[in-house]
Amino acid sequence: MRVLVVNNEKGGVGKSTIAVHLAWYFAERGKRVLFLDLDPQSNGTTTLAAHASHIDAAALFSHPVAIPPIAKKGIRVLGGSAALRGIVSVDSKLVEQFRANLADASQSFDIAIIDTPPTFGVRNLAALIVGQFVLAPIDLDDYAIDGIETLLKHIVGVRQKYNPGLTFLGLIPNRLQTTSPRQRKNLKSLVQKFGTKYLFDGVIPQRSSIGEALAEKKPVWSLPKTAAREAGRELRLVFDKLAAKMEAA
Ligand SMILES: Nc1ncnc2c1ncn2[C@@H]1O[C@H](COP(=O)(O)OP(=O)(O)OP(=O)(O)O)[C@@H](O)[C@H]1O
Numbered sequence: 001m002r003v004l005v006v007n008n009e010k011g012g013v014g015k016s017t018i019a020v021h022l023a024w025y026f027a028e029r030g031k032r033v034l035f036l037d038l039d040p041q042s043n044g045t046t047t048l049a050a051h052a053s054h055i056d057a058a059a060l061f062s063h064p065v066a067i068p069p070i071a072k073k074g075i076r077v078l079g080g081s082a083a084l085r086g087i088v089s090v091d092s093k094l095v096e097q098f099r100a101n102l103a104d105a106s107q108s109f110d111i112a113i114i115d116t117p118p119t120f121g122v123r124n125l126a127a128l129i130v131g132q133f134v135l136a137p138i139d140l141d142d143y144a145i146d147g148i149e150t151l152l153k154h155i156v157g158v159r160q161k162y163n164p165g166l167t168f169l170g171l172i173p174n175r176l177q178t179t180s181p182r183q184r185k186n187l188k189s190l191v192q193k194f195g196t197k198y199l200f201d202g203v204i205p206q207r208s209s210i211g212e213a214l215a216e217k218k219p220v221w222s223l224p225k226t227a228a229r230e231a232g233r234e235l236r237l238v239f240d241k242l243a244a245k246m247e248a249a
Pocket residue numbers: 010011012013014015016017018039041043116117118174175176204205206207208210211214
C-alpha cells in the first residue's frame with residue numbers, strides 16, 4: 001500500500017478537494033483506496049459519504065483497528081470526527097499505533113490517501129512520518145506565498161528527522177485564475193524561486209464546476225456539463241502525472 005499525504009497547514013487551499021478527487025481517480029483505475037480524514041472539519045468524509053465505514057480515523061491513534069478490506073476496487077473512508085481534536089500531544093506511542101494500524105492494512109489496500117487539517121499538529125506530523133508521498137496544494141495569493149517556505153521547512157524537516165523515505169511530489173498550484181496578471185506573476189516567481197525540485201509540473205485552474213461537483217458528492221469529470229468535463233480533463237492530466245511520478249519513485 002502506498003501512502004499519499006495531502007498537506008498544507010494553510011486553510012482552504014484545496015487539500016480536501018484534491019484528496020477526494022484522488023480517491024475517485026484511483027478507484028476508477030481499479031485500485032482499492034483507503035481514505036483517512038485527519039481533519040475534524042471532516043469535509044472529505046462528507047463528500048465521500050457513500051463510502052463511509054463505521055470506523056473513525058481517530059481510532060487509528062489509540063488502539064489496534066481491523067480495517068475491513070475491500071475485495072475489488074473501491075474506496076473505504078475512515079472519517080474525521082471531533083475525537084481528532086483530542087490528539088494533541090506529540091507522543092511517539094500515538095504515532096507508532098497509527099503506523100502499526102496502517103501496516104496491518106497494507107495488504108488490503110493499494111493506496112491510502114490522507115487528508116490533513118490546516119494546522120501543523122501531531123496528526124499532520126504523524127501523517128508525514130508514516131507517509132511515502134506528500135503533495136502540497138497551494139494557492140497563488142501573495143500571503144500564501146509567504147507561507148510556502150514554512151511549509152517546505154516542515155516537510156523537509158520531517159524527512160530529515162523522522163522519515164527519509166518521504167518523497168515530496170511537489171507544491172501544486174490550485175485555483176489558478178488564468179486571466180489574473182497578479183496570479184500569473186506569482187506563479188512565475190514561484191517557478192523561479194522553487195523550480196522543478198519543489199514545484200509540481202502542472203497546475204489546477206479555478207473552475208466553478210469543481211465546487212458544483214463537490215456539492216453533488218461526485219467527481220467533476222462525471223458531471224454532464226461541457227465545462228465540468230473540461231475541468232475534469234485538466235484535473236486528470238495532473239493526476240496522471242502524479243501517478244506516473246509515484247510509479248517511478
Ligand atoms: N480548482 C478549484 N476550482 C474551484 N474551486 C475550488 C478549487 N479547489 C478548491 N476549490 C474550492 O475551494 C474551497 C476550499 O477547498 P478545500 O476545502 O478543498 O480546501 P482545504 O485545503 O481542504 O481547506 P481546509 O484547510 O479548511 O481543510 C472549497 O469550497 C472548494 O470547493
